[in-house]
Amino acid sequence: GDSVTQMEGPVTLSEEAFLTINCTYTATGYPSLFWYVQYPGEGLQLLLKATKADDKGSNKGFEATYRKETTSFHLEKGSVQVSDSAVYFCALIFNAGGTSYGKLTFGQGTILTVHP
Amino acid sequence: NAGVMQNPRHLVRRRGQEARLRCSPVKGHSHVYWYRQLPEEGLKFMVYLQKENIIDESGMPKERFSAEFPKEGPSILRIQQVVRGDSAAYFCASSPRTGGNTEAFFGQGTRLTVV
Numbered sequence: 001g002d003s004v005t006q007m008e009g010p011v012t013l014s015e016e017a018f019l020t021i022n023c024t025y026t027a028t029g030y031p032s033l034f035w036y037v038q039y040p041g042e043g044l045q046l047l048l049k050a051t052k053a054d055d056k057g058s059n060k061g062f063e064a065t066y067r068k069e070t071t072s073f074h075l076e077k078g079s080v081q082v083s084d085s086a087v088y089f090c091a092l093i094f095n096a097g098g099t100s101y102g103k104l105t106f107g108q109g110t111i112l113t114v115h116p
Numbered sequence: 117n118a119g120v121m122q123n124p125r126h127l128v129r130r131r132g133q134e135a136r137l138r139c140s141p142v143k144g145h146s147h148v149y150w151y152r153q154l155p156e157e158g159l160k161f162m163v164y165l166q167k168e169n170i171i172d173e174s175g176m177p178k179e180r181f182s183a184e185f186p187k188e189g190p191s192i193l194r195i196q197q198v199v200r201g202d203s204a205a206y207f208c209a210s211s212p213r214t215g216g217n218t219e220a221f222f223g224q225g226t227r228l229t230v231v
Contacts, residue, residue, distance in 0.1 A: 043207060102149065102220050104161065109158050
């Protein structure tokens, strides 16, 4: 079945450091790919998404590119801030010939802590 | 615009009691999903409902768990005879339609603790 694997955390960085959180997936067909962020005590918020190969999703300085050849969707940010401290989830929706629905398959999450 | 509203935010139940978790989707959204987040794990899909219909319950435990989304009112996730292993955060999400391009909006979750 479909699955998502994220790099294990936690990740601890200093402010203004470069961030990469790796995400790879296993799926038949062509899934849509997402990054969600969960701040302490909150629900999940969509951070960015990409729906086809070579698409780049971006938001709030974060970027991720849909790489079909490596089945990856790594999250990057050039300069992190303390306010970026949160849990980041990579996820996919499997598209099955137009009959799919919005059921998300999540990775295990990566805890990011940014120190001043 | 109100987002997805879940209540209660925190729920404590003794073993053997029933837990009822409520989810009011974004106004106009007719698709609801429930996910469970066990401690230090990612979210796992439980069930997908449209108004008055269960579309996919492949992630629901076969016993003690049930879900509904009536024509009027919130979606309810019901857990009967709770056990310690049911302690988790339960998240509801809603969307206006189906498909891989559709964003799901999440509630803040209900954190269930079974003592």
